[in-house]
Amino acid sequence: MSNLSTTAEDILAVARTLIINGGYNGFSYADISEVVGIRKASIHHHFPSKVDLVRELVKRYREDGQAGVAALEQNVPNALDILKVYSTHWSKCIEDASRPYCVCALLASELPSLPPEVAAEVTAFFRFISSWLGSVMERGSKEGTLTLSSEPDVEAEAFLATVYGAMLSARAYGSPKVFGTILAPTLSRLTPNAAH
Amino acid sequence: MSNLSTTAEDILAVARTLIINGGYNGFSYADISEVVGIRKASIHHHFPSKVDLVRELVKRYREDGQAGVAALEQNVPNALDILKVYSTHWSKCIEDASRPYCVCALLASELPSLPPEVAAEVTAFFRFISSWLGSVMERGSKEGTLTLSSEPDVEAEAFLATVYGAMLSARAYGSPKVFGTILAPTLSRLTPNAAH
DNA sequence: CCCAACCTACCTTCTGATAGGGAGGGCGTC
């Protein structure tokens, strides 16, 4: 949690929106300056290079994610509920168009062409999310709050893939509902005592 | 199937590889010219604008997909086998690094920032794949070669999301094996008489 | 007095795109 000026926060927020729209090569310092209301050159004062900006952006995105996950684990004891909250989070973001895509999902798809420093942060994010979901799956399986048909790690990867795949489909079809439609059967399959 | 010169075909092939690497804004005419061995300006002779190029590229990608699917339907009667062949196709592409990502998956993630003409072709591709998978699911369910736990259309969307999510994960982790790991339980769940 | 924050002005390189010309093959006419 480095304490940056409000302007720097604004820049990061705008950059995040722009990346969600079109990825790393889909935005420029000029785009940011228009929205923030600052000259292009002034952005370099806060983030010397584009790599610095996006690296910091993804780093914070991961840290925010880790904080959110920690809070979730504290407030929601049931593993199935955690997965539901997680998928609902994305469902809402997509439906109200606030953050209709994951920054790291977009950057991950561009991975081979990304600057190494940024790429490293992106893969770190996926490792984090993946291992967290793995721990949720394992705990839920032990506690009986989740019904797994594979190993916890495999189940975690499959769940993550479904979430991110559903995100892509929602974008591809231009219809937010698709996300929920895809996630529903996945969640019900993980629900104990569910007839299927 | 418009008959274009060999050079035009080469340009499209190189462009496809470049898009798979970094998306629409991740490549330039200069990049293509280096690989094809032709001057930058000469590419404009074959494809007046970048939009023309990528639109044609995606259009052909979809047409090739439709042809491939038609052949698959003729040669493979069993619906479950069709899904296996489909996922194995991607598994191989990812593992031998020949086409480690779907052109349309990458373009779909960039959809909001794409030129409308290109965006239209991309969504058309997804509608095609989705409706095809839907028909496979429905037929498999009726014939008893697939065990569905939801409506065919929903099952199709979920399967598609899993495939594309697994593709992203393989790229994010930099390990091709992940794709197969994720797809295996999905396919076994669709397999009749499978204990789970 | 210093320093963070922002500015203007400018630079280099890349971007997609255009104009115009040259080489060469195909084709009809004499």
Place this chain on the structure above:
DNA sequence: GACGCCCTCCCTATCAGAAGGTAGGTTGGG
């Protein structure tokens, strides 16, 4: 068969604008 004509393909030269980035100056609060 030779001539002229056109058309395809590719070239050089050039463009305007956008890209990321730098240099150096101004302002204002602690």
